[in-house]
Amino acid sequence: MWNINRRRCLQTLAGGIAGLSASHWLQPIAQSLAAEESTSPKRNLIVLWMTGGPSQLDTFDLKPGHENGGEFQPIDTNVPGIQISEHLPQLAQQADKLAIIRSLSTKEGDHARGTYLMHTGQRPGAPIQYPTICASLSKELRGSDDTLPNFMSVGGNLLNFNIDLGPGFLGPGFAPLAVRAQGGNRPNNDEIPEANNPTMAYPSFQVEDLALGGGLTREQHTKRTTLWNRLQSDFQNRQGTSAAFTAHQTVYQRAMNMMNGPTAKIFDLSDEPEELRQAYGTGVFGQSCLLARRLIEAGVSVIEVPFDGVSWDTHADNFNQVKNLSGQLDAAWPTLLTDLEQRGLLETTTILWMGEFGRTPNINENTGRDHFAQAWSCVFAGGHVNGGQVYGATNDSGMEVTDNKVDVGDVLSTLCEAVGVSPHTQNMSNLGRPINVAEGAVIEEILG
Amino acid sequence: MAQDETRLADKIDARLEVVWQEQGLDPVVLTSDTEFIRRVTLDLTGLIPRVGEIYEFEENSSSERRAELIDDLLSRPRHAVHLANLWRSYLLSDNLENLNAVQIGGFEEWLRSRFRDNVPYNRLVRELLLAEGSFDQVGPALYYSSLEVKPEELARSTSRTFLGVQLDCAQCHDHPFDSWKQTDFWSFAAFFAQLSPQPGNNGQMMQGGPQLTDLPTGEVFLPDSEQKVLPRYFGVETPVDTETQTRRAALAEWMTGEENMLFARATVNRVWAHLFGIGIVDPPDNFSSNNPPIDEELLNLIATDFIQHQYDLRYLLRELTNTRAYQLSSRNSNEESTEIAEKMARTFARHAIKPFTADQLYDGLAQATAQPILSAAAGGFDIDPQRTTFIQKFRRTGEDQIEYQSGIPQALTLMNGNLTNRAVAIEGSNLLKALEAPFYTDAERINTLFLSTVSHPPEAETATMFLEYLKEQPDSQSKQAALGHILWALLNSAEFTMNY
Numbered sequence: 001m002w003n004i005n006r007r008r009c010l011q012t013l014a015g016g017i018a019g020l021s022a023s024h025w026l027q028p029i030a031q032s033l034a035a036e037e038s039t040s041p042k043r044n045l046i047v048l049w050m051t052g053g054p055s056q057l058d059t060f061d062l063k064p065g066h067e068n069g070g071e072f073q074p075i076d077t078n079v080p081g082i083q084i085s086e087h088l089p090q091l092a093q094q095a096d097k098l099a100i101i102r103s104l105s106t107k108e109g110d111h112a113r114g115t116y117l118m119h120t121g122q123r124p125g126a127p128i129q130y131p132t133i134c135a136s137l138s139k140e141l142r143g144s145d146d147t148l149p150n151f152m153s154v155g156g157n158l159l160n161f162n163i164d165l166g167p168g169f170l171g172p173g174f175a176p177l178a179v180r181a182q183g184g185n186r187p188n189n190d191e192i193p194e195a196n197n198p199t200m201a202y203p204s205f206q207v208e209d210l211a212l213g214g215g216l217t218r219e220q221h222t223k224r225t226t227l228w229n230r231l232q233s234d235f236q237n238r239q240g241t242s243a244a245f246t247a248h249q250t251v252y253q254r255a256m257n258m259m260n261g262p263t264a265k266i267f268d269l270s271d272e273p274e275e276l277r278q279a280y281g282t283g284v285f286g287q288s289c290l291l292a293r294r295l296i297e298a299g300v301s302v303i304e305v306p307f308d309g310v311s312w313d314t315h316a317d318n319f320n321q322v323k324n325l326s327g328q329l330d331a332a333w334p335t336l337l338t339d340l341e342q343r344g345l346l347e348t349t350t351i352l353w354m355g356e357f358g359r360t361p362n363i364n365e366n367t368g369r370d371h372f373a374q375a376w377s378c379v380f381a382g383g384h385v386n387g388g389q390v391y392g393a394t395n396d397s398g399m400e401v402t403d404n405k406v407d408v409g410d411v412l413s414t415l416c417e418a419v420g421v422s423p424h425t426q427n428m429s430n431l432g433r434p435i436n437v438a439e440g441a442v443i444e445e446i447l448g
Numbered sequence: 449m450a451q452d453e454t455r456l457a458d459k460i461d462a463r464l465e466v467v468w469q470e471q472g473l474d475p476v477v478l479t480s481d482t483e484f485i486r487r488v489t490l491d492l493t494g495l496i497p498r499v500g501e502i503y504e505f506e507e508n509s510s511s512e513r514r515a516e517l518i519d520d521l522l523s524r525p526r527h528a529v530h531l532a533n534l535w536r537s538y539l540l541s542d543n544l545e546n547l548n549a550v551q552i553g554g555f556e557e558w559l560r561s562r563f564r565d566n567v568p569y570n571r572l573v574r575e576l577l578l579a580e581g582s583f584d585q586v587g588p589a590l591y592y593s594s595l596e597v598k599p600e601e602l603a604r605s606t607s608r609t610f611l612g613v614q615l616d617c618a619q620c621h622d623h624p625f626d627s628w629k630q631t632d633f634w635s636f637a638a639f640f641a642q643l644s645p646q647p648g649n650n651g652q653m654m655q656g657g658p659q660l661t662d663l664p665t666g667e668v669f670l671p672d673s674e675q676k677v678l679p680r681y682f683g684v685e686t687p688v689d690t691e692t693q694t695r696r697a698a699l700a701e702w703m704t705g706e707e708n709m710l711f712a713r714a715t716v717n718r719v720w721a722h723l724f725g726i727g728i729v730d731p732p733d734n735f736s737s738n739n740p741p742i743d744e745e746l747l748n749l750i751a752t753d754f755i756q757h758q759y760d761l762r763y764l765l766r767e768l769t770n771t772r773a774y775q776l777s778s779r780n781s782n783e784e785s786t787e788i789a790e791k792m793a794r795t796f797a798r799h800a801i802k803p804f805t806a807d808q809l810y811d812g813l814a815q816a817t818a819q820p821i822l823s824a825a826a827g828g829f830d831i832d833p834q835r836t837t838f839i840q841k842f843r844r845t846g847e848d849q850i851e852y853q854s855g856i857p858q859a860l861t862l863m864n865g866n867l868t869n870r871a872v873a874i875e876g877s878n879l880l881k882a883l884e885a886p887f888y889t890d891a892e893r894i895n896t897l898f899l900s901t902v903s904h905p906p907e908a909e910t911a912t913m914f915l916e917y918l919k920e921q922p923d924s925q926s927k928q929a930a931l932g933h934i935l936w937a938l939l940n941s942a943e944f945t946m947n948y
Contacts, residue, residue, distance in 0.1 A: 173855035240780025
């Protein structure tokens with residue numbers, strides 16, 4: 001315990017250095033901290049983002065016996081006393097790895113605003129450009145010799161619409177590298193494909209702008225690179241070596257290595273055993289989760305996997321849709337947990353499952369559920385998470401939080417602690433004011 | 449010549465000589481002409497020089513040709529456009545989500561008209577602070593709506609942007625390192641307390657065109673208390689008399705008055721930082737007892753002169769760009785210790801290298817390849833989705849102009865993205881199309897590609913190498929592609945993406 005407190009304290013101090021250039025005496029402490037940290041294993045984070053807003057009542061907070069409860073029945077899990085949806089049977093067998101929060105309560109019920117809120121902890125519209133928590137954490141978790149960008153977004157897109165959500169005041173260097181899925185089995189609100197149809201073709205993954213443009217051959221690209229090298233060395237010979245030049249050269253070298261080197265193979269999943277690919281689910285979400293595991297292995301610290309489409313936005317036909325979506329989730333997520341575990345990566349990889357908000361407990365005339373932010377659920381799993389528990393509760397109707405109400409800031413602060421970053425770590429904002437990575441209370445019970 | 453007849457540029461150089469001598473530093477050599485035209489054109493118009501301008505400058509045999517170029521650049525409409533873009537970024541921050549393109553366009557148009565007419569800067573700021581009327585129609589009121597007419601936001605932004613004073617920490621508690629007390633923050637915020645509309649909670653209140661007007665009432669209170677705080681000027685104990693004028697009018701008069709050295713010092717420092725990449729006080733918006741200017745006398749002599757010249761920005765820009773200091777090379781010495789290199793940079797004995805802003809990069813790409821420059825040509829905040837996406841991806845953060853901030857995603861986009869693909873293909877590049885003309889030699893073609901992008905001809909050996917590469921090509925089609933590859937290399941080079 002002393003160690004943890006000392007670490008937190010030191011990190012707070014170290015984080016403050018950015019803001020206090022005069023505090024030279026802090027530097028030795030920060031250095032000793034860095035030395036201490038480097039001996040502990042690298043921590044990672046995967047956000048499973050349920051685009052559209054998942055129904056808490058049909059996944060992790062069922063209300064059997066109440067008219068709001070709907071069609072689904074709860075089932076027992078491998079943790080006595082914890083029940084989740086009958087359509088998540090595989091996940092139920094790994095409930096000992098999950099910390100389910102049923103008492104999340106927020107204040108944004110619009111897709112774009114909710115997406116911004118849950119990623120930054122802030123409501124949109126302030127003059128400060130807040131970064132997504134993934135960017136902030138990837139900055140803290142990065143290594144000095146990373147060959148890959150330390151934050152990638154795989155699969156679908158966020159519904160942030162016209163609200164700019166990304167690295168914010170951290171600067172463009174902390175933007176996620178986008179990995180897009182092409183082809184494959186996609187959920188669609190109009191027609192419901194089978195969740196994990198084994199005959200479907202797998203999606204393929206493409207890193208944005210990684211492929212050579214304009215029908216260029218490898219050979220032509222090599223020629224371009226030769227010309228470019230010449231220009232770089234001319235500039236360096238004439239202008240000397242500046243910090244800006246070195247940074248440019250390093251970033252380009254890494255990007256070129258990604259284009260040419262073995263890292264490009266990470267995005268081709270065809271060398272994975274067929275059985276494992278099937279287990280993750282053949283759709284975009286399942287294969288994206290598999291890619292996330294490969295990226296963790298390759299040293300990327302932060303991966304966000306947004307469910308593609310507006311999948312979980314079940315205003316109509318909620319039960320058929322959620323059943324289908326649950327099928328995909330129930331293939332991918334438990335497989336990800338065991339896959340990471342078998343490779344010894346689960347204890348260093350924290351997983352957060354959430355969306356922009358939950359859904360209304362009452363069922364509308366289209367057998368759907370609408371946007372609802374007042375009382376909903378999110379789930380922590382994996383590294384440094386005290387699994388096998390439910391935290392907080394809602395009342396019988398699901399309308400109100402009755403126990404341990406949690407705000408978005410608490411969730412994000414807890415996420416920070418789980419990956420070993422103090423939420424009080426500060427960065428300088430675009431307005432010249434130091435800003436904490438997250439504002440809120442760490443939910444100590446969630447941490448393991 | 450009597451002291452007061454010496455021009456400001458010479459006074460600055462004389463003062464810097466003293467600073468360098470005290471530090472035992474030797475300033476680097478002057479820039480070459482090609483380096484100079486690129487630097488000053490970027491700094492005064494936001495664009496890289498066109499090939500024709502480079503030739504024209506080279507052919508001018510006048511000994512005053514640098515000064516003449518500066519006068520020419522300052523007189524161009526594009527200069528006013530560039531200043532408007534800069535001040536929009538200072539005044540509105542980058543977070544424009546709650547503003548629409550029409551409003552921003554109106555704000556920029558207002559700024560452009562002020563810079564075009566070279567309105568004294570203190571008058572410009574007074575107009576901004578005293579803006580009234582519909583948020584939908586007039587320009588300067590947008591400053592208020594972008595800050596949601598919240599007294600605390602307006603106080604933070606106004607003191608930081610115009611006075612270089614960061615009161616932020618004092619909003620919640622007395623400033624930990626400075627003499628600012630919490631009451632200082634709120635007494636400054638009190639100047640903005642009597643405004644309509646009063647702030648709401650939803651950030652949407654500006655829609656539908658409410659009017660910005662002064663109210664007879666409205667107060668601010670210390671947080672979590674009922675202690676009312678009255679408006680006070682910095683460093684003055686007694687509250688301001690606002691019986692005869694509105695609170696805003698009292699503030700504007702004090703802020704932009706000739707006795708207020710804070711305003712003049714913050715302004716000249718910001719302009720200096722724009723040109724030199726580093727402020728005399730740096731970061732340029734953080735004047736504090738903890739963060740003194742690198743040379744007090746230098747800052748004061750410029751600020752005093754600026755006041756004497758009626759806050760004439762064009763005059764200030766002309767004098768600063770005419771200094772020897774501004775025209776020093778940015779060449780680094782590989783033999784220097786880091787400590788000396790830092791001292792040289794900090795005292796302006798060597799010019800800084802500034803990586804392009806997102807705007808400069810986009811406009812530079814468009815301009816270098818002779819594609820239409822939507823926003824740059826029109827000068828307006830545009831809603832071209834390609835440009836918006838690009839700017840979002842490459843946008844810099846903070847006040848630091850020296851740091852190269854891009855990462856792997858940006859490098860990949862510049863190498864393989866659509867914008868570059870089009871620019872280096874004959875179908876999409878007017879530059880490459882023009883080079884098809886039969887009267888060009890290959891050497892001239894290479895030369896033109898270099899001048900269009902990095903503003904100077906290639907080194908001799910490089911020219912030979914690139915020429916041989918062209919000669920290797922078996923047919924005109926592959927030669928065409930080869931020119932595209934050279935252009936690709938130039939557009940992706942460190943040199944293209946930096947103002948040095």
